[in-house]
Amino acid sequence: MKYYDKLIFDLSKAGRQGYSLPANKWTASVSEIPAGLKRASAPALPQVSELDVVRHYTNLSQMNFGVDSGFYPLGSCTMKYNPKINEEIAAMPAFAGLHPLQPESTVQGALMVYDKLAKSLSAITGMAEFTLNPFAGAHGELTGLMIIRQYHMSRGDEKRTRIIVPDSAHGTNPASAAVCGLEIVQVKSNAAGLVDVEDLKPLLDDTIAGIMMTNPNTLGLFEKDIKEIAALVHECGGLLYYDGANMNPLVGMVRPGDMGFDVLHLNLHKTFSTPHGGGGPGAGPVGVAGHLVPYLPVPKVVKGDDGLLHLVGADGQSCGRISGFMGNFGVLLRAYTYILMLGKQNVRNVGPLAVLGANYIKESLKDCYKLPIPTVCKHEFVFDGLLDQSTGVTTLDIAKRLLDYGFHAPTIYFPLLFHQSIMIEPTETESKETLDGFIEIMKHIAAEAISDPESLKTAPHTTPVRRLDETTAARQPVLRYKDML
Numbered sequence: 001m002k003y004y005d006k007l008i009f010d011l012s013k014a015g016r017q018g019y020s021l022p023a024n025k026w027t028a029s030v031s032e033i034p035a036g037l038k039r040a041s042a043p044a045l046p047q048v049s050e051l052d053v054v055r056h057y058t059n060l061s062q063m064n065f066g067v068d069s070g071f072y073p074l075g076s077c078t079m080k081y082n083p084k085i086n087e088e089i090a091a092m093p094a095f096a097g098l099h100p101l102q103p104e105s106t107v108q109g110a111l112m113v114y115d116k117l118a119k120s121l122s123a124i125t126g127m128a129e130f131t132l133n134p135f136a137g138a139h140g141e142l143t144g145l146m147i148i149r150q151y152h153m154s155r156g157d158e159k160r161t162r163i164i165v166p167d168s169a170h171g172t173n174p175a176s177a178a179v180c181g182l183e184i185v186q187v188k189s190n191a192a193g194l195v196d197v198e199d200l201k202p203l204l205d206d207t208i209a210g211i212m213m214t215n216p217n218t219l220g221l222f223e224k225d226i227k228e229i230a231a232l233v234h235e236c237g238g239l240l241y242y243d244g245a246n247m248n249p250l251v252g253m254v255r256p257g258d259m260g261f262d263v264l265h266l267n268l269h270k271t272f273s274t275p276h277g278g279g280g281p282g283a284g285p286v287g288v289a290g291h292l293v294p295y296l297p298v299p300k301v302v303k304g305d306d307g308l309l310h311l312v313g314a315d316g317q318s319c320g321r322i323s324g325f326m327g328n329f330g331v332l333l334r335a336y337t338y339i340l341m342l343g344k345q346n347v348r349n350v351g352p353l354a355v356l357g358a359n360y361i362k363e364s365l366k367d368c369y370k371l372p373i374p375t376v377c378k379h380e381f382v383f384d385g386l387l388d389q390s391t392g393v394t395t396l397d398i399a400k401r402l403l404d405y406g407f408h409a410p411t412i413y414f415p416l417l418f419h420q421s422i423m424i425e426p427t428e429t430e431s432k433e434t435l436d437g438f439i440e441i442m443k444h445i446a447a448e449a450i451s452d453p454e455s456l457k458t459a460p461h462t463t464p465v466r467r468l469d470e471t472t473a474a475r476q477p478v479l480r481y482k483d484m485l
């Protein structure tokens, strides 16, 4: 153990301090905290110097893994590099210092960013209008489904309370539908990993509110029958919801609006950079086709006759308010900066490069790992564990062993279509050399699974903590020093 792996409490020395404050010059009546709110005794904080505190937090930060520290091929999550200029712009005092209750006339710049980002996203996706208010992909799904419900209700079509969700969908799709009060109807995938059109047809009737689809889907495969599916669903009076979490391979190339989708969300924290992980922060803007514009949530940013941008509240048809204010503005700023820095031309390279990287890894490793659907993929693909599983090495063991070699593990055991899923998404921001390094280690691990399976089953060996019970670690994290003892 390195010296500074010690917990900061162990470094505590009575009387040592890391600050010096000027004497209190205010009178007691101004500064005195009411007796009922005052501590009876000092908090049990470690007594350490400023340098101890700096080393403590710096060392803690280095126990973590991020895109800035290494390759992060987490399928479905699009962990691309977040350019540092995004951070610089988001930290500008003129943005970071805003208060959501400031008068409109003093936040015209922020409202303009909101308006321009909404218009950029409309252009990229082929939708008529956007709300940027939802805080995440799942929140966008709920918003989009509320819009769909509001649309049917406003037409008196009240029996449309069922929504079709493919068996390959991300778990948030059925969860959002349930929260929205919709009944979930599952449609199967065919042997090629795509929505089975023949299975879909008999599900379509006048109780169907719509279908939620991800394209490319969670296997990284383009739903090539989308035009036919769109026609079938529209014919029965339903609407098409696009889960835009997999928009990365399509940016600048193909537009969901042109595929026939009526409403969609984007995950700005995936497709449009901005750092994320561990549940946040995010933004899940929702775009709609022209016929759904009246149902968008409020407040909306609207240009007035006075030439200023205004926040407009409820107007009767809207699905209502879905966030306190105007969404996760820091994330919106980062995404807008990312789009502007790329520009119209370079944005077209995002998808093709993401697709090329994924196919390169897939083809390089398919002799060691089982590839259940051996077609060209989009930005990600799924292996079903090792080709040779005779030594009992599982996907979990492979993922843990990757940590020893300094790579973040891919997404594992998702999608649920296979027992040993390993879902790899390299993103376009990685160099060929990094992909080659990853391929080499993955091949090495496949060889180790035969020569030394024990080293995999007991991995990781070099991380600050060893193999955890992940469910308990996530649900009951130990966050207090006392609880660690």
Ligand SMILES: *Cc1c(COP(=O)(O)O)cnc(C)c1O
Residues within 6 Å of the ligand: 076, 077, 136, 137, 138, 139, 170, 172, 173, 214, 218, 243, 245, 246, 267, 282, 284
């Ligand atoms: C990430 C993801 C979501 C959920 O998005 P959050 O921003 O995490 O709420 C939904 N669908 C798919 C396919 C995803 O990958």
